[in-house]
Amino acid sequence: MSKTHSRPIVVFFQRRPRKFGNFSVEFIFDAVRRNLPSDLEGVYHPAKHESIGLWKRLYIMWEAAQSQGDVNHVTGDVHFLTLLLQKRKTVLTVLDVGFMKHPSKWARAFLKFFWITLPVKKAQLITTISQATKQELLKYTSFPAERVKVVYVPISDDFKPIPKPFNKEKPVILQLGVAFNKNIERLIEAIKDIPCHLEIVGKLPEPLLEKLQAYNISHQISWNLSNEEVRQKYAECDILSLISTYEGFGMPIVEANAVGRAVITANILSMPEVAGNAAHLVDPFNIESMKSGFLKIIDDDEYREQLIANGFINRRRFSINKITKEYIKIYKEILNL
Structure with a gap:
């Protein structure tokens, strides 16, 4: 993809947008993409299908492989997309590993293999959204801790102070x-x-x-x-x-x-x-x-x-500018490899 562009391209591979709920992933990386400096170009690449079933997942993996940039950023939830991407160009964001609390040991084994073990092998760097998530992730993988970066979630500028008297009688x-x-x-x-x-x-x-x-x-x-x-x-x-x-x-x-x-x-x-x-x-x-x-x-x-x-x-x-600068530093690290 980058051969026809003068600026390095960061491709944001995201899950298929959902109609209701779970908007955090979409907001985080839309905000980062919009705030990239002029020497980087951000490309939004949503999955064509939801992450459901074998064939749809294989299709969105293949589609991602055909759309790689100078930096490939798999932005959480669809970790398996890394499997067909170039490792040295790939950043994987892990939002949480709550799926490892699944009551079925067989489900935990499946999820660990396809959402942790295999994906991290194809990532050059990993980001997590909290130190706690980083520590949890490292319980399940031998991925080098120094290559796991903690980058917090930015808050939308739409959230502003709204004064209100506290209702002590019936809060x-x-x-x-x-x-x-x-x-x-x-x-x-x-x-x-x-x-x-x-x-x-x-x-x-x-x-x-x-x-x-x-x-x-x-x-x-x-x-x-x-x-x-x-x-x-x-x-x-x-x-x-x-x-x-x-x-x-x-x-x-x-x-x-x-x-x-x-x-x-x-x-x-x-x-x-x-x-x-x-x-x-x-x-x-x-x-x-x-x-x-x-x-x-x-x-x-x-x-x-x-x-x-x-x-x-x-x-x-958790300002957007602060968080974007941290991601830019990671992208530059990938580009300088």
Whole structure:
């Protein structure tokens, strides 16, 4: 591809865009591509098919092989695309290795082989979106640690401070996502005796909906929201809850920091790394710890305001310009090999 261009080309190989949810991959690398310097050309190459089934995966691997640039960046989720790419030109981004928590040992073995073992053999450099994810990844591969770079997720400039008086009488708690790792069942138990309103983004399974109703917890559930509608949920909430049992990063922490909302999150994996001193940390497996955390934020005005102030500082670590510069450094390293 690069032979007809004067500038080196970075090809961003991305999964097929999804209609709803999981937009983080698309945003991260669209932002990086748009902010590349004039001496690099970014090319967006979405997969023609979703990563489902053998034949569709083989097709998108072949298609990627025909579209290589001076740097090939496989941007997460479709790791197997590296298999037909030139190794010395290839960067692989690993967003998380949560699939290694699969309950079936056979599924774990399959996923490890095709999403870790083989893909990393064909990558010159790997990036992860947190130090915690890097450490997890290195448990499953002998890939040299010095060739695994940690580059955080950038936050959209659309997230801006929106002042709002804190509602101590009945705070609005925002929960984004309802997957198993989001720990909704324990969240419900933790807040059942706290006067509050729970705002959930995601289609809640019926058993959890029944539990909300049994405890008479004020709530609203919405899904398939636009980016603008999600930002409005941040603006309307008092507390952002991300007390997950697993996260590769934890973008809602930073988004809530940017808007100016108090954050409560888990004290494990990437979440403390992302939150810094801008969130209250709790044990996601301990309901009493979670409950105490909510009460601390609600009752202690000075502490809550300090968390919010720290959040405005914390979000600076995740600016688009800063993150883009880190990727540019990686691309230049590949080009100079």
